[in-house]
Amino acid sequence: MRLELSDEVKAALDNGKPVVALESTIITHGMPYPQNVETAREVEALIRTCGATPATIAVLSGTLHIGLNDEQLERLATADSTMKCSRADLTIAMAMGRNGSTTVAATMMAAHKAGIKVFATGGIGGVHRGAEDSFDISADLDELSRTPVCVVAAGAKALLDLPKTLEVLETRGVPVIGYNCDTLPAFWSRTSTHKVPYRMDTEEDIANIIQTREEFGDHGGVLVANPVPQDDEIPAHEIGVFIEKALEAAEEQGVLAKDVTPFILGHIFEATEGRSLKTNIALVKNNAILAAGIAKALCS
Numbered sequence: 001m002r003l004e005l006s007d008e009v010k011a012a013l014d015n016g017k018p019v020v021a022l023e024s025t026i027i028t029h030g031m032p033y034p035q036n037v038e039t040a041r042e043v044e045a046l047i048r049t050c051g052a053t054p055a056t057i058a059v060l061s062g063t064l065h066i067g068l069n070d071e072q073l074e075r076l077a078t079a080d081s082t083m084k085c086s087r088a089d090l091t092i093a094m095a096m097g098r099n100g101s102t103t104v105a106a107t108m109m110a111a112h113k114a115g116i117k118v119f120a121t122g123g124i125g126g127v128h129r130g131a132e133d134s135f136d137i138s139a140d141l142d143e144l145s146r147t148p149v150c151v152v153a154a155g156a157k158a159l160l161d162l163p164k165t166l167e168v169l170e171t172r173g174v175p176v177i178g179y180n181c182d183t184l185p186a187f188w189s190r191t192s193t194h195k196v197p198y199r200m201d202t203e204e205d206i207a208n209i210i211q212t213r214e215e216f217g218d219h220g221g222v223l224v225a226n227p228v229p230q231d232d233e234i235p236a237h238e239i240g241v242f243i244e245k246a247l248e249a250a251e252e253q254g255v256l257a258k259d260v261t262p263f264i265l266g267h268i269f270e271a272t273e274g275r276s277l278k279t280n281i282a283l284v285k286n287n288a289i290l291a292a293g294i295a296k297a298l299c300s
Contacts, residue, residue, distance in 0.1 A: 002094055005114060006067025012053035013115055018295035020047050020288065021066075021111035021119040021149070024058035027073070028082045028101035029262045030122065031277060037077035039281050041070070043120075043288045050292035057110045059085065062097035066114045076101065084258055086139045104151065105143035108221060117210065117298055118150045120291035122284045123187040124223065126156040126165030128260065129247065136257065137168065144221040145172035150210050152224045152291040154283040155185035155192070158236070159243050159264050162186065162194050169223065170197070175213075177206060179226045179290060188279045189236040190227040203290065207297035226290050232282035234275065242271045 005013070012019050022043060027036045044054035055067045058076050065072065076082070076099065083093045083100040087109060093100030102110060104124050111119050125138025144151065156165045162184060169176055178184065178196030186192040200206050206224055213219045227233075246267035255263045268276045 002063045003113065004063050004065050006055070006065070006069065008053055009055045009067035009114070016299060018052035018292065018299045019055050019116045019118070020052050020291045020295050021107055021114075021116045022054055022056040022288070023104060023107040023119070023121050024056055024068075024076060024101035025084055025103050026122055026284065027056075027058075027077050028079070029084055030265060030280070033077055035277065035281070037073055039284065040073055040077070043285055046285055046288050047120075047292045050289055050296070052292035052295045054288075055111070055114070055116055057102050057107050059083070059090070059093045059098065059100035059102070061099065062094050064090070064094055064110055066110060066116070086258075087143060088139070104140040104153075105138075108143045108147045108149045108151065111149050112147050116149070118152065118291045118295040120152045120284070120288040122153065122280055122287070123155055123157040124151060124153045125261070126160040126162070127168055129159075129161045131161060131164065136260070141165070141168050141172060141174070144169065144174045144223060146220050148214065148219055148221055150206070150222045150224060150291075150294060152226055152287045152294065154187050154228050154287060155225045156187070157261065158186040158188055158239060159247065159261070162192055166194055172220070174220055174223055175209065176223045176225060177209070179206070179224055181225065181227050185225050185227040186236055187283070188228065188234040188239045188276060190230060190233045192236065196225055203293035203297045206294050210294075210298060224290070224294070226283075226287050228279060228283035229286055232279050234272070234279050239268070239272075239276070242268045242276075245271065
């Protein structure tokens, strides 16, 4: 396999030090340049400050990289025609010698292959609204059911059908843990009307759950739902108006499948005059800090 670990990541793994995986779709499809590369570097710096090693994952010219240097981050952030890789696409990008950014599902695959147990992202994919007709359900949910990686996210993206997403996670046997919260965070908003199955208030308790699940074969991942900081949130009643308008625009323009989420994020960015991006950056950083704490607890 064309897989390459950065020197920093390899040294950390070889010495049993905490490592946090990071996706790269947020760089190529989630934020405009130069905020994308600036945010990526700031998130990595935060993880290092917290005592862990960041491992941003992406495919560059067919090689799967676990950990990117500054030059590679810049290359990814400015590249054209980068593939957005989920489980079905990752090996295709590698076999074809393409550049590819990794979604939650593909990042989990790569992290597990490298021996990384904790992954920080913004929000997971899930069941799209109208999935009873479109069958549009993110591969992230199946990946969580099969791949033993702890995913720290601000819940599922608020444009999704949150009740159905929780139901599928339950059916797939994925523990959903609210970190210091009783309801599922809704990405830009701290709360929703949907109760999380379990609440835990310390990184050590979450690490204990992960380690206990490792005693069983064929166990999957754990989803840790971490609310965006209060000062950075956009309340649900406010962001909901923009989401509905963005969904209507997507339907009118025939936007489907993988193109839906980036289209809606871009639409909401314009409608909120950039406020949604600031919240997105804040929640990613917040998740990175918690993921680093969990990774450290797993190593202690």
